[in-house]
Amino acid sequence: MTEGSYPAERTEAALRLFLRWFGAHYARSTVVQSRDLTDARLNGVAEIGRRWHLAFTIVDTLAADADLPFETARSIVEQRLDAEGRSIALWVPRGASLPGAEPGLSQLVLSLNSAEKLDDGRLELRRPVNLHLRRTSAVGSVVSILGGLASQWALFTNRVPGSFQLNADSLNRLPSSPVERDALVERIVLAAQQTEADADQVVSADDVWTANELEEGGSCVFGTPAPETDDWSSGLRRNLRNALREAGSFLAAPVDGSALVVLGAATYAEEEKLSWTLKGMDPRLYSGYDLVLVVADGLVKPLLLPPRQALPWDAPVS
Numbered sequence: 001m002t003e004g005s006y007p008a009e010r011t012e013a014a015l016r017l018f019l020r021w022f023g024a025h026y027a028r029s030t031v032v033q034s035r036d037l038t039d040a041r042l043n044g045v046a047e048i049g050r051r052w053h054l055a056f057t058i059v060d061t062l063a064a065d066a067d068l069p070f071e072t073a074r075s076i077v078e079q080r081l082d083a084e085g086r087s088i089a090l091w092v093p094r095g096a097s098l099p100g101a102e103p104g105l106s107q108l109v110l111s112l113n114s115a116e117k118l119d120d121g122r123l124e125l126r127r128p129v130n131l132h133l134r135r136t137s138a139v140g141s142v143v144s145i146l147g148g149l150a151s152q153w154a155l156f157t158n159r160v161p162g163s164f165q166l167n168a169d170s171l172n173r174l175p176s177s178p179v180e181r182d183a184l185v186e187r188i189v190l191a192a193q194q195t196e197a198d199a200d201q202v203v204s205a206d207d208v209w210t211a212n213e214l215e216e217g218g219s220c221v222f223g224t225p226a227p228e229t230d231d232w233s234s235g236l237r238r239n240l241r242n243a244l245r246e247a248g249s250f251l252a253a254p255v256d257g258s259a260l261v262v263l264g265a266a267t268y269a270e271e272e273k274l275s276w277t278l279k280g281m282d283p284r285l286y287s288g289y290d291l292v293l294v295v296a297d298g299l300v301k302p303l304l305l306p307p308r309q310a311l312p313w314d315a316p317v318s
Helices: 010-026 068-083 104-113 150-156 178-192 230-252 274-279
Strands: 030-038 041-048 052-060 088-091 123-137 141-147 162-168 201-213 220-222 257-263 291-296 299-304
Touching (some): 010 220, 010 257, 052 230, 068 088, 068 104, 104 123, 123 178, 141 150, 150 178, 162 178, 178 201, 230 257, 230 274, 274 291, 274 299
Parallel strands (some): 052 257, 141 162, 257 291
Antiparallel strands (some): 030 041, 088 201, 123 162
């Protein structure tokens, strides 16, 4: 990833996240010796422990979803983060809008500056939003939800006096903390019990995005403007299958090991579809790789790992 080139190359940023994971997992130093970017695929070779060589292929499944408005917006955000001296991988939830001007850009920077570090090393940045609650009927005990809380509708059943509609379109992603999630539910339940519940009530919340400190070079924004539909899922499988077929010839180079890293979209890392997509494919498409990993929502998730000490650099340090 070249600092000052916008929009940033996602495969380069994903490579940095992968090599960080690799170095921590195997306790070995890594140095990229060569790289070749073709379409949405980065092939290269890294030197491991000054002795062995790892061939890597980074596949960017986000490239197929790119459109001009989103690419323009991420370029603006990346330039602003670079101007602030930050080196950040910012993960945008599905459906979230990137700020393209002030005061949104400054608010995003402030959110990053006050972001909290999770146990897994990611950052969680909070962007204040307002939810709108209104009672539509005195009958029943249910909340109909639009937006990022839609999957949580059952948490309100039999807890509210009547039927309600909650507009949570501005909320794209919840915090990882169960305590914080429960606290938001309780605030909504309390608002529903107020005497003015028939009118529009504002409930404060945080739209929580994730990020990684890249620590060197420029920043990179990850995300997709495409909704998660059956057509999108079919396109993901088709594009990934084609990318793996085209990447196969690179494995002919003599190396000590090889890794496939697939980069994709997911509002929550635990809900990413890349792992299931790969498992549903003909395994011969990626059987030549020693390691297969996916990168989504700021996490590097191993899908295929060899047993310990199976690879030459995994032997105990003598």
